Amino acid sequence: MGRKGWRNAVNRHDDTEDLDALRDLDSNVGLAPLGGVTEDTGSHKGFGLGVIVEVFTAILSLGNTSNEITPDDLSVGPCQSFIAIDPSIFGDKDAIIDKFSAYLQAIRDLPSVPGKPVIVAGDKEAAAYQDRSANGIEIDDKTLAEVVGIAKRLGIDYAQYVA
Template sequence: MKKLVRDIYSAYGFNDQQAQQVADTLIYTDMHGIASHGVQRMVMYDHFIQNGKVRVKSQPEIVTETDVSAVVDGHFGLGSLIGTYSMNVAIEKAKAHGVGIVATRNSGHYGIAGFYANMAADQGLIGLSSTNSRPAMLPTHALQAFVGTNPIAFAMPAKPHNFIYDAATTTVPQGKIEVYRKLEKDLPAFWVAKEGDEEINDHTDDVDLDALRDPYSHVGLTPLGGVEEATGSHKGFGLGMIVEVFSAILSQGNTSPEITPEDLQVGPSQSFIAIDPSIFGNPDAIIKKFSDYLQQIRELPARPGKTIYVHGDKEAIAYDDRSKNGIVVDDKTLAEVTGIADRLGVTYGDLTE
């Protein structure tokens, strides 16, 4: 599958390094068990490449810079390439000056935020990344989607594997809704809300994806915490706005309500932060203390039949499983990917072996 993805992006016109980079990003996601943002996303990227929203030949550019910060203009290239470039800038600054903070504008959908945070952790640094998106979240008490899914990712070196927190500030990302629809599964409660006769009601079984993508449809994703302040709705809403500050406001890029899939001159905004733990002391001692702390959590008494995981554990388990057994791609996604390959004249073998 990785070879097929690489060959598809080469056929679009990306150079060999870029095509391999895109394949690495997408397959990394599926290898860690996050099907919503792996090869499932290729059909959306294909649409953007075909309609010109993603410019194959464009290159990201630093437009403002200090020793510890930069603003990057992605010039509407592919989001994963812009994200990798931006995080590498942050990493270089962190290694030289202790901290690197990059705000990026005019980017594209970049996949999972955790990939970029983990780029820093793999080099011994603390990493953070976030991105806004077109409107998807219903702010607390609102009838109109206005804030994006706006995920926040944090990664830090630890033993036996990196700690990685990566979560949308909505209850689930929109991609997960799409996966459930492909599998014809009912949605769990409190993922999506719609306007009822008198108030916003939980909406679980008959979500129209077109309505979900329309900010004026009175259908939207719930913030973390659901639809009521009593359950913490305002917390997910507030976290989503913090993402807007670090991505769109600091870069002077587009905020969520300014982003539409049809406007070819508007793209999401993102942030990339790397911190060298050595500015606080011995990095090995810091990482050991953190690793010990995480292990203490894993060893807490658990409810009968349950296992306590810390962030990154499930992904590490998924990676080990898929390294041995391969990744699982649903039939509809596989048909989408092979359909793209057929259109571009890309050959492939038996993907079910």
């Protein structure tokens, strides 16, 4: 059975009994926003989180908010925002980093599908960085030809930069 407030039908009634409804693309049933659809299940928290995401990704970058995106007009494309926070303004920087690292490790240690470890944002990039630091960066022939052409035009010996 589903948890109350997690799913709702197009008629806005909570639907906790029919788990197969979520698998049926024509059933007009979907996952409710984070926090459910009522205040007693925390809908205001999910709504607030959604607004924060819109502010950081659309408003600060002067892009389209979710309600402004239509299948007919995708001209703005993805919107992004980057924020740097100094953890030391909240307390002991090393303790905060250690706590965050332990939290991410706890997520990684969750049970997973065999052969598919749980990963968090940045894990694939960290593995790629280690691999490329040890083995170099592969460059396809077309890109290498472009690098060679630019280097020749600028009078630079590309060979010292590309092994």
